């Protein structure tokens with residue numbers, strides 16, 4: 001058996017393979033010291049019972065996230081699934097799985113390498129509806145890609161959906177994959193209605209450097225992009241997107257994430273900033289209720305503690321966009337682990353990406369149909 005860390009998005013180093021074949025790994029911290037993301041491949045493992053111990057799981061940023069957690073595995077070319085058995089004890093995460101092919105990949109959640117991101121963009125632009133633009137470059141020189149769909153006139157409400165500011169929250173890009181597949185479907189009349197009403201602005205990957213480097217939370221310079229929206233210092237990714245938002249406006253903003261600890265999907269509002277008033281709060285509640293009604297996978301529960309008035313962190317995208325534009329802005333959080341009996345995976349993230357089409361339409365119908373709101 002051999003263990004390799006993929007160059008694209010891999011994380012964790014081999015510590016040892018014992019004579020009886022047990023593998024011990026150590027997660028690498030990203031430049032901010034965060035660690036939760038692991039992604040390795042075991043080769044020559046056909047018909048073997050693989051046992052992998054992640055030695056420093058107790059030093060993860062959210063060790064509570066390992067309670068009741070099951071690691072993601074990909075056996076050869078099969079879709080990602082969950083390992084046969086995962087347990088967490090004394091700071092060690094132990095993963096056991098019987099491989100049926102020669103190659104077994106293990107990750108915190110179904111990996112979404114930068115090569116898959118590139119394939120996603122290539123597939124998206126094959127649709128005549130989708131226009132690709134490069135808004136800027138990252139520290140590592142990667143393109144910051146924007147996909148434009150729908151209306152393009154100045155009056156159209158701008159609907160921004162962006163994902164993976166935190167690169168280890170890979171479910172966010174699975175969400176975008178589901179959304180983009182649906183948006184490209186010429187037969188889908190609901191999509192056609194949305195595209196007639198709004199200008200869609202999608203950024204499927206806000207942090208391509210962090211994704212490629214296998215970081216859990218930050219960009220190449222160690223910046224947490226979702227704390228950089230007030231002052232994007234060393235965050236060219238945010239600077240590029242925010243500059244375009246200032247030109248075009250923002251009516252609705254959805255920022256797609258994963259939550260390491262909470263075992264269900266939920267939304268976080270822009271609560272805590274000055275322009276988040278009773279009207280915006282009501283709009284948020286309506287938006288959440290509409291999404292939940294269309295897709296029960298989107299819960300009505302609050303997975304995050306409330307933010308007191310004036311306490312909203314303006315470096316967080318949704319808080320900044322509500323404060324800057326009066327936008328209906330929400331953070332979408334999806335789980336790494338699932339409620340007992342459920343198994344949240346890429347297909348669930350994709351289905352949430354699909355159902356957000358109706359939720360956005362409902363928000364537009366409820367009063368977000370006007371002109372884009374200019375920045376203050």
Ligand SMILES: [Zn+2]
Pocket residue numbers: 166169257258
């Ligand atoms: Zn996040």
